[in-house]
Amino acid sequence: MKYDKTFVLSDIHGELAKFKELLQYWKPNEENLVILGDLIDRGEHSLEVVQLAMDLQETYSEQVVVLKGNHEDMLSIFLSEKDYETGDWYFNNGGNRTCESFTHYSFPLYFHSYEERANKMLQVSNKEIQFLKQLPLFYEFGDTLFVHAGINPHLRDWRKSVEKDFLWTRGHWNHPNETGKTVIFGHTPVRHIHDSDDIWISKCKSYIGIDGGVVFKGQLNGIVIDKKGQILDKYKV
Numbered sequence: 001m002k003y004d005k006t007f008v009l010s011d012i013h014g015e016l017a018k019f020k021e022l023l024q025y026w027k028p029n030e031e032n033l034v035i036l037g038d039l040i041d042r043g044e045h046s047l048e049v050v051q052l053a054m055d056l057q058e059t060y061s062e063q064v065v066v067l068k069g070n071h072e073d074m075l076s077i078f079l080s081e082k083d084y085e086t087g088d089w090y091f092n093n094g095g096n097r098t099c100e101s102f103t104h105y106s107f108p109l110y111f112h113s114y115e116e117r118a119n120k121m122l123q124v125s126n127k128e129i130q131f132l133k134q135l136p137l138f139y140e141f142g143d144t145l146f147v148h149a150g151i152n153p154h155l156r157d158w159r160k161s162v163e164k165d166f167l168w169t170r171g172h173w174n175h176p177n178e179t180g181k182t183v184i185f186g187h188t189p190v191r192h193i194h195d196s197d198d199i200w201i202s203k204c205k206s207y208i209g210i211d212g213g214v215v216f217k218g219q220l221n222g223i224v225i226d227k228k229g230q231i232l233d234k235y236k237v
Helices: 014-021 046-060 070-081 084-104 114-124 126-133 165-167
Strands: 005-009 032-035 064-068 138-141 146-148 182-184 208-210 221-226 231-237
Touching: 014 046, 014 126, 032 126, 032 138, 046 064, 046 084, 046 126, 070 084, 070 114, 070 165, 084 146, 114 231
Parallel strands: 005 032, 032 064, 146 182, 182 208
Antiparallel strands: 005 221, 138 146, 221 231
16 A cells, blocks of 8 residues: 555444545545445445545545455345345344435335345446455455454465455454464444443454444544554544
């Protein structure tokens, strides 16, 4: 990436106003920007959040990285399967809000099958959906590793972690970090790790959790970190 400092945030979940508010602290002339996935679901403005992320990546192509989260994975599975079981699973985990947003709130959900809902989303917001499908699972930044959920801590080579580890795992922070990197992750609201919505740092300082649970009446956290894994600034909105 372009700079030696990176502004990192995670788990926006359609909270557009908070996303814009936190971005005011980002210094695009000095810092890269990494979003650790889960742009969508649960909040009301998933489409606008995705569009803003796309605009940022297009405008600052050398310094903006957006990763895939488990909710982007869920959306992709739903749009592929389009059946009742998958639809029920996805919509009960916030996908109903994304469907409303991606169809411009012009499509009464409860009068249509899951297949019809999926097809309407693909018809109206295909560009945004294709953007989400192709997002990477991780990004290396010097001695720092950015992921959505985590890694498999039992593997000597973290690159051998499977997609499910990067997108869905929890509890890796309870195991020694043998990657040689500081692992920055979202996915698990940090209140479940240390009873606070502020960022969590492990005792060994090699795991940093930043999901402030904004969509659960928490906060949206941002940190500025260097290639050595040192936190330079912290923000919350």
